[in-house]
Amino acid sequence: MAAPGASDKIRVGFIGLGGQGTGRLNEFLKHPDVEAVAVCDVDQKHVERAAGIVEKARGVKPEIFHDYRKLLERKDIDAVMVGTPDHWHALPTVQACQAGKDVFVEKPLCYSIGEGRAMANAAQKHSRVTQMGNHIHNDLPNYRRVVEMVQSGKLGKINRVYCAMASGEKSLGKPADTAPPPELDYDFWQGPAPKRPYNPNRSHFTYRYFWDYSSGYFIDFWCHYADVAYWALDLKAPKNVSAAGGRWLVDDNAETPDTLEVLYEYPELVLSWTLHPKGRPGYEHMGSCVIFEGTEATLVTNYNRNEIWAKGKLAPDFPRPEPSIPNSPGHIREFLDAVKSRKPTTCNIDYGYRLTKGGLLGVIAFRTGERIYWDDQKEKIIGKSKGHDLVSRKYRKPWKLS
Incomplete structure (x- = not known):
């Protein structure tokens, strides 16, 4: 064609x-x-x-x-x-x-x-x-300005990145299992995932809070907030990942965490992820945000704006590079x-x-309770781990990925 x-x-x-x-x-x-x-x-x-x-x-x-x-x-x-x-x-x-x-x-x-x-x-x-x-x-210019600033070297050497998601989850309740609505082919909807009884919370928008189908708020917003760190620093795969948290703030039948800390070690820097209603302590005014901590200054950004801190103070006059990345x-x-x-x-x-x-390695660390050591060349977990079974999923018959 x-x-x-x-x-x-x-x-x-x-x-x-x-x-x-x-x-x-x-x-x-x-x-x-x-x-x-x-x-x-x-x-x-x-x-x-x-x-x-x-x-x-x-x-x-x-x-x-x-x-x-x-x-x-x-x-x-x-x-x-x-x-x-x-x-x-x-x-x-x-x-x-x-x-x-x-x-x-x-x-x-x-x-x-x-x-x-x-x-x-x-x-x-x-x-x-x-x-x-x-x-x-693609659609918002702010991340381009952040990438330019990080790559300019003006922040100094960056060895720490914080990603904070102010989650604000609300309870989904605990509806009983029931028959699927007649308009929904629920068996097809489940597809390669394990076969489960129909529950109103397990389909459509709230599917994301169940491990069979997704990995919750974390993986959803990892792709937004960790994106700017991967882009600006050209990150590849982490060497190891650990995680802790739980579904502690809401009472419902969902499974994915509403409170989460994930720690990644990359070559020459550490990246941490916080999932908490208030986001990152000290930067609550930015809500969900990403923080690049350099030896000369710290840059804090959310979707729409960024600010620079130097010597413990907000530095609105800190020198910035000229825009160079074309808008999409x-x-x-x-x-x-x-x-x-x-x-x-x-x-x-x-x-x-x-x-x-990168996000999925954090999911594996959380679900296994292990520090996950990763060989990216082989795309395999190093050593004995319960996480091997989570790198690829076993598809429900007759579905095959080939």
């Missing part, structure tokens, strides 16, 4: 149309060169809502699918958007690459490290353009342009995998 030309329409299929997927659908439809030709979801209400959005925006109703594999059989589709729950990111992405389609997939890139490696391999093998959806990386047209526009030009995006699957892998 030839890539669309600069003025050509891009025919996109949309897989996974819950809240996040529908939001992405609306963003794609803002671009006149997008033809939304197909929508897919295992929830009938979701897919009908999505089809209605497309018809209202474009005047043409897209083809409706409940099985993404049937959507991928359409030869005229150039690219897909994968907006499914985390445990469903890998299969559609790998199979879309195999079908010759470019892929925009939501963050976090993957449920497991093994899945991320398979996704990166598939994109490379089939020469696909990819983008991990991460609007903070946005993560969706950047992806669409790359589909036409065949140039890599700035948050492609290779980068998304490297970033997400």
